[in-house]
Amino acid sequence: MNSSLRFPKGLYGVTPEWDDTDKLLDAVSAATNGGMVALQWRRKTATPEGGLAQVRRLAAHCRGLGILFIVNDDWRLAALIDADGVHLGRDDGSVAQARLALGSEKIIGCSCYNQRQLAIQALKDDVDYIAFGAMYPSSVKPDAVRATLEDVEQGRMLVESSRARPRAAVVAIGGITADNAGPVVHAGADSIALISGLFESDDIRATAARCAALFA
Structure with a gap:
């Protein structure tokens, strides 16, 4: 991890709604080989039993790959499986x-949508990253609030002006692909979160590598 940041710079994968855990593990390996630095487990449709079985396997897999593993929504589950953090x-x-x-060593990220005030409050609450989005139309959340490049720029100014060191990171999410990520990174995103743009791409490793290269 970049020692000046509280969350790693680069590609942040977010899991698709796949029941096939073996397929998901292979995809995560491919993305990591391409340069993905963190993974968020996001499942809205899994049964409690199926979800728990999958998240445990995925957490162990990410540990073996040496990437951060974040649980979406549920800090209780994150604590239960000793994940690296929660979104x-x-x-x-x-x-x-x-x-x-979770304790002081774990990562907490926070959705700020397109609202500067939420970002200000999240930073007061000492989160490790603030997330803005959706940056582009999203197939996963078609009705999501839209954020702008200016929101990312303002978020970056907020974290830069904060006295906390290492500082919180700025994450962008929503409709991002390897083709449209450039302007988002240029606007100041430390990390870009991809779901379909990564895991539904024809070549996951190559897509991850293209995204990672934007931060080189």
Whole structure:
């Protein structure tokens, strides 16, 4: 990890809604070989039993690959499986609760959508990254609030002006692909989060490598 950041710079994969865990593990390996530095497990449709079995296997796999493993929405699950951290949306409980449960060493990221005020509050709450999006139309969340490149620029100014060192990172998400990620990185995103743009691409390793190269 870049020692000046609290979350690694580069490609942040987010899992698609796949029930086939073996297929997912292979895809994660391919993405990591291409340069992915962190993975977020995001499942909205899994059964509790199926989800728990998958998330445990994925956490162990990421540990073996040497990349960070983040759980979406559920800090209790993140604590249960000793994940590297949690990503919290607007309705997923307080950062303070999550920090108390996970401890100071774990990563907490926070969705800020297109709202500067949410980002300011998240930084006051001492999160490790603030996430803006959707940057582009998203097939995963077609009704998602849209963020702009200016939102990313303002987020970057906020974290740069914060006195915390290492500083929180700026993550961009939503509709990002290897083809349209350049302007987002140029606007100041430390990390780009991809779901379909990575895992539904024809060559996952090559797509990951193209994304990683934007940060070189």
